[in-house]
Amino acid sequence: MTRGEDLDPKDWSAFREEARRMLEAALDQLEEVRNRPWQPVPDDLPQRYRIGQGGDLVERIERDVLPHHGGNIHPRFWGWVQGTGLASDLIAGMAGAVINANLGGRDHGAVYMERAVIDWTRERMGLPKGASGVLTTGSSQATVIAFQAARVRALPEVRKMGQGAVRLTAYAGAGVHNATRKALELIGVGADNLRQVPSQAGQMDPDALSRIIAEDRSTGAVPFLLVGTAGSVDLGLFDNLNALADLAAEHGLWLHVDGAFGAWTRIADDPWRSLSDGIGRADSIALDFHKWMYVGYDCGLALIADEAEHRAAFAARPAYLEGAESGLAGGDPWYCDYGIDLSRGNRALKVWCALEACGEAAFAAAISGNCALAALMGHEVEKHAAMALGAQVVSNICVFTARADLPADAQSQLNLAIAQALQVSGEAVFSTTRINGTAMLRAAITNHRTREEDVLAALAAVERLAVEFGPR
Numbered sequence: 001m002t003r004g005e006d007l008d009p010k011d012w013s014a015f016r017e018e019a020r021r022m023l024e025a026a027l028d029q030l031e032e033v034r035n036r037p038w039q040p041v042p043d044d045l046p047q048r049y050r051i052g053q054g055g056d057l058v059e060r061i062e063r064d065v066l067p068h069h070g071g072n073i074h075p076r077f078w079g080w081v082q083g084t085g086l087a088s089d090l091i092a093g094m095a096g097a098v099i100n101a102n103l104g105g106r107d108h109g110a111v112y113m114e115r116a117v118i119d120w121t122r123e124r125m126g127l128p129k130g131a132s133g134v135l136t137t138g139s140s141q142a143t144v145i146a147f148q149a150a151r152v153r154a155l156p157e158v159r160k161m162g163q164g165a166v167r168l169t170a171y172a173g174a175g176v177h178n179a180t181r182k183a184l185e186l187i188g189v190g191a192d193n194l195r196q197v198p199s200q201a202g203q204m205d206p207d208a209l210s211r212i213i214a215e216d217r218s219t220g221a222v223p224f225l226l227v228g229t230a231g232s233v234d235l236g237l238f239d240n241l242n243a244l245a246d247l248a249a250e251h252g253l254w255l256h257v258d259g260a261f262g263a264w265t266r267i268a269d270d271p272w273r274s275l276s277d278g279i280g281r282a283d284s285i286a287l288d289f290h291k292w293m294y295v296g297y298d299c300g301l302a303l304i305a306d307e308a309e310h311r312a313a314f315a316a317r318p319a320y321l322e323g324a325e326s327g328l329a330g331g332d333p334w335y336c337d338y339g340i341d342l343s344r345g346n347r348a349l350k351v352w353c354a355l356e357a358c359g360e361a362a363f364a365a366a367i368s369g370n371c372a373l374a375a376l377m378g379h380e381v382e383k384h385a386a387m388a389l390g391a392q393v394v395s396n397i398c399v400f401t402a403r404a405d406l407p408a409d410a411q412s413q414l415n416l417a418i419a420q421a422l423q424v425s426g427e428a429v430f431s432t433t434r435i436n437g438t439a440m441l442r443a444a445i446t447n448h449r450t451r452e453e454d455v456l457a458a459l460a461a462v463e464r465l466a467v468e469f470g471p472r
Contacts, residue, residue, distance in 0.1 A: 021058045037426035038071030078443035079431035089296035092353040103344040105334025114348040126280020132307035134338040135347040139260035139286040142302035143183040146284035149313040150254035154224035172227035173204040202237045226253040231262020236397035241278030257282040261291040269368040299347040366448040370396045390435035402466040412439035418465045428458035
């Protein structure tokens with residue numbers, strides 16, 4: 001019979017050497033990241049990953065794992081809103097691995113670290129002292145947590161009795177992130193009860209919102225939730241959050257802000273900081289550290305202004321989780337009372353290490369710098385006679401077409417071909433989105449490694465391929 005002690009190294013000296021080799025390989029990956037773009041996955045890679053092959057583990061990782069990343073660590077990755085990871089994550093990962101903390105609750109250091117990270121973020125977002133929070137896998141999970149708290153406020157007995165015949169309705173701008181729809185499905189409200197409000201100058205139209213709410217009430221619905229956007233996924237647009245807070249108060253709605261990346265403009269320089277004015281008036285905010293705070297995956301946060309409402313939505317303690325006055329079962333709060341998970345890793349450690357290693361000012365400068373680079377990209381696009389912006393650059397996202405002189409279908413085909421070719425060549429990663437039905441190149445700059453020369457080189461490559469692939 002296999003003994004449990006066989007799972008630990010038999011020769012600690014040999015393991016130390018193996019760990020040092022892995023550390024050096026990891027440091028090489030970080031130091032040489034500019035020379036390691038995304039590359040297509042080899043046909044035989046799935047075979048190499050089959051379990052049970054043994055061999056030199058570190059050698060296999062260097063050959064089969066490190067080269068085949070998703071691309072987001074590279075300075076010219078702007079395809080989707082993905083964070084880059086930080087060198088401090090390596091330190092945090094080592095410390096986290098040997099502690100192996102479970103942050104469902106109990107009285108140990110990691111719980112206090114999570115409280116410190118939540119409180120620091122609460123202050124930056126402008127939520128009141130005593131506001132609650134819980135670290136999550138990401139904004140999608142944070143959205144579910146926030147919406148459940150909103151539903152319990154609207155229907156205090158819903159956890160015991162269910163929603164029954166009550167038809168709750170929620171409101172968000174047209175094009176709101178799919179996390180809102182999924183969360184409404186998961187908590188039983190249903191996607192059909194999400195009202196997508198028309199936009200006016202890139203923001204939710206308040207008159208249309210008031211009209212739709214009145215129509216819903218006249219049919220017996222119970223409006224309960226208003227979702228504002230701080231950084232839309234396609235264009236990086238921001239709702240007028242102060243105006244939405246006024247409307248939420250007027251109509252008795254819970255105001256939630258989807259701030260997955262855009263919430264972090266709160267620590268940026270103006271004019272970008274002002275984009276998220278009013279966010280501190282929200283009942284809840286969903287945001288990610290693994291996007292525009294650059295820390296490694298995964299790490300999101302649900303912030304809720306009223307701790308009692310947060311706890312009311314999730315607290316449930318069976319006998320085996322009963323707290324105590326002292327000892328390991330002491331300490332309060334237990335985070336299992338504030339979210340979905342009982343077993344939770346130490347996500348706060350990555351954030352704490354990043355802020356302690358780099359300082360808040362460095363993050364503020366990086367976020368502001370990303371916005372400045374998006375503005376630069378937009379300015380350079382406008383200088384090219386053949387290119388054109390799909391929309392004005394507001395924050396950190398630039399959307400443009402490589403050949404505005406072509407018909408819409410031809411533009412779409414060309415832009416899609418350019419995006420794919422640049423990804424495969426390793427020159428740059430753009431994604432695409434559609435503006436008025438036309439597929440356009442999209443750069444979402446949440447990359448602390450991007451420099452001005454990267455933007456200029458990528459646009460030069462787009463211009464080259466527009467000539468090579470386009471009609472003569």
